Amino acid sequence: MEITLDKHSANQASIKITLNEADYQPKVDAKLKDYTKKASIRGFRPGKAPISMVKNMYGVSLMVDEINNILGESLNNYLKEQSFRILGEPLPVEKADDSIDWKTQKEFEFEYKIGFVEGVNLSLDKKTxxxxxxxxxDDKLVNETIDNLKSQYGESTNPETSEAGDSIYGDLKSVEGDFTKSLSLPTSKISKKLAGKFIGIGKDAEVSFDAKEVKKDEWTEAFGLTEEELEQAKGGFTFTIKNINRTQTAELNQEFFDKIFGPDQxxxxxxxxxxxxxxxxxxxxxxxxxxxxxxxxxxxxxxxxxxxxxxxxxxxxxxxxxxxxxxxxxxxxxxxxxxxxxxxxxxxxxxxxxxxxxxxxxxxxxxxxxxxxxxxxxxxxxxxxxxxxxxxxxxxxxxxxxxxxxxxxxxxxxxxxxxxxxxxxxxxxxxxxxxxxxxxxx
Structure with missing residues (x-):
């Protein structure tokens, strides 16, 4: 057996493994004898078939298996002896289907591609x-968090007339085209100018606006449109109100404190x-x-x-x-x-x-x-x-x-x-x- 390494660059190489008959045949013969003892072939009692017949029937497959075993073991052992660090796994260099004649060929050559790094050199000192x-x-974040908690744990109501900060549930439709979507619109997440159209109105009211009045992030964050739906966010729209949702912020009392952090914390x-x-x-x-x-x-x-x-x-x-x-x-x-x-x-x-x-x-x-x-x-x-x-x-x-x-x-x-x-x-x-x-x- 001969194994050679050919480095193509600082981190890639090919490995060639050459096998001759002496490398694999003794093990193939041993397996063939063992297989003959167990083989069940029509016309012969188990284990009594001539070894020549068994070899003719199974010799090539046994040889292929043994060569693959030798290749795997030899390649692994060879790589363990190297100073460089292998990355990934060796890749066999594919050959044409007819490049190997398993029945008559005695010597075989196999090639693998490998990737590696030679070593990692890293000094750790105060220069790094x-x-x-x-x-x-800061206090700003603390206050915003408390306001959010007060809203989250507040009491929900459904008033007849909308106010600033309400969430409006209804049907969004394009004036031209077939686009329609039912959604809950938090007016706090759209511009004050557009939100003004949704204030002071009640159920079944229809609000009209143009797509140009809505920023792209508002389409996604407030109206909840997907990337595909954004493509249809053009021209005029109507929004028919079905319900108004309002949250009365919770009071800072013991009941509220207990809900957030547990009893008497x-x-x-x-x-x-x-x-x-x-x-x-x-x-x-x-x-x-x-x-x-x-x-x-x-x-x-x-x-x-x-x-x-x-x-x-x-x-x-x-x-x-x-x-x-x-x-x-x-x-x-x-x-x-x-x-x-x-x-x-x-x-x-x-x-x-x-x-x-x-x-x-x-x-x-x-x-x-x-x-x-x-x-x-x-x-x-x-x-x-x-x-x-x-x-x-x-x-x-x-x-x-x-x-x-x-x-x-x-x-x-x-x-x-x-x-x-x-x-x-x-x-x-x-x-x-x-x-x-x-x-x-x-």
Whole structure:
């Protein structure tokens, strides 16, 4: 057997494996003898058929199977000995159907394409700079949140005459064409000029307006039109009112406090405002942590400058998911895949170099945290904790054990990111909610 490697570029190569008769025939003969002992062939008692007949009937298929076994084992062992890191799986170089004569040929040559990276070199020191974002919850957001809660938990009524801020249920129709849709229109989500047409009127009233009076985002956010329906948002429209919905905002009293945070958790407006701010801050602390880590990954990916075998990986993704995705799908999703793959290479190298390892206990604790967050608003409390071990066990065994492996990877990533932040120069930056939203849109 001869195995040769031919590097075409810094990250792609071909491997040729040449087999001669001595590499596979002894194992084929052994299997043939064993098969002869068990073969049931018409006209002969089981195991009594001449080996020449069995060879004539099954020799080629046994040889093909054995050659495939040798190829797989040899290729895997060869790749394990290399210093580079294989990406994806080796791809066989396809040959014409008649290029191999299995009956007469004694020597065979097979070729595979591979993609790889030579190594990940990333120094972690104070020369590497990144930003640790902290989102500050201000009074404006707290007040908006309280107003939303008062509306959400307020009393709903159906007045005879509409006022500003009401939601109007009715039928939207195009003046020209067949478009019609029944919907609930929140007048607070459209311009004041257009909303004025819906104020001071009652059931069965018809409001007329032109599509030009409605902004594109209002068509989707207020009228609830889909992308397909947006194409018909042209010309004149009528809106026939069927019902008027109004919510009387809830009062800031003990009953309201108990609905939001549970019985006797807060007992005054001041305590309620403080609790709302703490809850919002806790939520945004998690968001800022995730955002900081994603931005940090980008910094490390840029610093590592890993050159992926893009052409090979796209071909491998297409063949590995044959029939499920198209070339267009691969082209569209590849940038995200490449970013995730690059980070995975970096994370694994940092973990290896610094002895960072996810322990079973870490996986259990992280799973418990996830389950607590999922059931945070359920009110189960002590009941959840009493059954926590069962919930954790069921989740980690799910998806044929893949959930456990995913959680293991997540824990290692957490440890790697925490380690990196200790090694590099992390500058803290406090930002507002609006600034955070702007960063997300970039």
């Amino acid at each position: 700079k990144a930003t640790k974002f902290e989102i500050k919850v 807060v007992k005054s407006e001041e305590e309620f405002t403080t609790k709302v701010k703490e809850t919002l801050q806790g939520s945004y602390d998690k968001e800022s942590k995730v955002f900081t880590e994603e931005e940090l990954k980008k910094v490390l990916v840029e610093k590592a400058k890993i050159e992926l075998p893009d052409a090979f990986l796209k071909e491998w993704l297409l063949k590995a998911n044959e029939g499920k995705i198209t070339e267009a799908d691969v082209e569209k999703e590849y940038p995200i895949y490449a970013q995730q793959l690059t980070w995975s290479l970096i994370s694994n190298q940092i973990a290896k170099d610094n002895g960072i390892q996810a322990e079973h206990e870490d996986v259990i604790e992280k799973t418990k945290e996830m389950i607590r967050e999922q059931f945070a608003s359920s009110g189960l409390g002590s009941q959840l904790e009493a059954s926590m071990d069962m919930f954790v066990d069921n989740y980690l065994k799910g998806n044929e054990g893949q959930n456990y492996m995913n959680m293991l990877t997540s824990v290692q990533n957490d440890k790697v990111l925490a380690f990196v932040q200790e090694q590099i120069d992390m500058k803290e930056k406090s930002i507002s909610i609006d600034e955070f939203k702007e960063l997300l849109e970039k």
